[in-house]
Amino acid sequence: MKYKILEIIAEGNMAIIYKIKIKDNIYALRKEQILKKDVKLFKNNNKEITHNLLDRKIWRSIYFATTMNIYDNYFMKLYKYKIISNCDFIHTYRYTTEYIDKLAKSKYCIESIYDLKESCLHDIIYTIPDNKIYSFIIQIRYALYLMSKHGFYHQDIHYRNICYKKTHIEFLYLPEFKLNIPTFGYIYSIIDYDDIYSDKFKLTKSEKKLTYDQLQYKYNSPCLRLLLCLYPGLPHSEGSQCDNKFKPSYNDQITFLNNTNEIYILKKMFPNVTGDYLLDLIKIFYPLKYLESIGINKNHRLYDQFIIKRIDVIDAYYYVYNIQNVELLLLFFLKKIYII
Numbered sequence: 001m002k003y004k005i006l007e008i009i010a011e012g013n014m015a016i017i018y019k020i021k022i023k024d025n026i027y028a029l030r031k032e033q034i035l036k037k038d039v040k041l042f043k044n045n046n047k048e049i050t051h052n053l054l055d056r057k058i059w060r061s062i063y064f065a066t067t068m069n070i071y072d073n074y075f076m077k078l079y080k081y082k083i084i085s086n087c088d089f090i091h092t093y094r095y096t097t098e099y100i101d102k103l104a105k106s107k108y109c110i111e112s113i114y115d116l117k118e119s120c121l122h123d124i125i126y127t128i129p130d131n132k133i134y135s136f137i138i139q140i141r142y143a144l145y146l147m148s149k150h151g152f153y154h155q156d157i158h159y160r161n162i163c164y165k166k167t168h169i170e171f172l173y174l175p176e177f178k179l180n181i182p183t184f185g186y187i188y189s190i191i192d193y194d195d196i197y198s199d200k201f202k203l204t205k206s207e208k209k210l211t212y213d214q215l216q217y218k219y220n221s222p223c224l225r226l227l228l229c230l231y232p233g234l235p236h237s238e239g240s241q242c243d244n245k246f247k248p249s250y251n252d253q254i255t256f257l258n259n260t261n262e263i264y265i266l267k268k269m270f271p272n273v274t275g276d277y278l279l280d281l282i283k284i285f286y287p288l289k290y291l292e293s294i295g296i297n298k299n300h301r302l303y304d305q306f307i308i309k310r311i312d313v314i315d316a317y318y319y320v321y322n323i324q325n326v327e328l329l330l331l332f333f334l335k336k337i338y339i340i
């Protein structure tokens with residue numbers, strides 16, 4: 001593959017992402033190290049991505065990308081990928097695990113060429129007008145529906161993993177629902193295929209140990225996480241980005257929340273919900289209580305930023321109550337576009 005690197009877009013957790021040029025077109029190139037084991041498996045499988053490979057992270061993401069390539073608007077199209085042996089590239093990993101230590105020593109890497117998005121939601125979420133927000137909710141809820149239709153669940157939906165491209169196309173047609181959705185000049189798509197889950201995957205040892213709690217979370221959580229993108233100010237990774245030195249431990253946070261009326265009400269409203277899913281509901285319905293649970297109050301210098309949200313509480317309720325009723329949700333938010 002002959003290409004010219006134009007710039008680095010991002011140094012991700014596992015890969016570096018470049019903007020590249022091939023002839024007159026530009027793309028995103030993802031370069032990441034892979035293990036010899038992954039290469040061997042691929043070769044032994046006649047370079048086809050079949051079920052045998054689907055307990056391996058890299059092959060899962062390639063499998064996902066190729067399956068969803070038919071919906072190029074809502075995902076990032078994968079054009080090509082190539083394994084390189086004797087690769088002199090060593091990624092700068094942000095943390096270490098046994099797996100990452102092995103990767104860092106590997107001489108194999110993979111280069112994948114994807115559709116280039118203009119930027120991601122974090123760039124526009126604070127300023128995007130309300131009607132565009134509704135178009136965003138519809139487009140990404142529809143993308144999640146397409147994923148679930150193929151048995152896939154994205155475990156890492158947040159506003160840096162949803163990107164956009166500007167467009168002159170005025171409407172997107174959703175054939176399953178016979179709906180035309182105004183784009184307002186933006187087509188949104190889901191990126192970052194590092195953490196896709198599917199019932200079709202051969203489960204790894206640790207995945208086999210998943211509790212009911214975590215599984216329940218997997219099926220509904222991508223949709224709930226989409227809603228959380230509309231609370232862009234909240235420190236999502238439990239305080240790590242919020243410059244809060246006195247952050248209580250996760251257990252203390254949960255003990256604190258368990259003694260509140262807010263949790264009592266949420267448990268009454270959503271009786272089957274537990275664990276992280278419940279924590280996400282606190283963020284959505286009681287963001288101030290959530291901030292309090294991680295030790296943030298009105299005196300914090302970033303307080304005004306933390307409380308910004310881009311959705312009305314009534315709309316949020318409607319969304320959560322009907323979280324799996326795609327058609328109802330799409331119609332609801334489409335109506336909102338025209339009422340504004």
Ligand SMILES: Nc1ncnc2c1ncn2[C@@H]1O[C@H](COP(=O)(O)OP(=O)(O)O)[C@@H](O)[C@H]1O
Binds near residue numbers: 009013118119
């Ligand atoms: N196809 C793409 N087009 C434009 N930007 C991209 C693309 N893929 C990734 N990026 C940018 O790189 C960042 C990191 O990539 P990502 O796949 O999310 O890796 P990580 O696992 O580290 O989050 C994204 O948040 C986005 O800003």
Ligand SMILES: [Mg+2]
Binds near residue numbers: 160161192
């Ligand atoms: Mg990401």
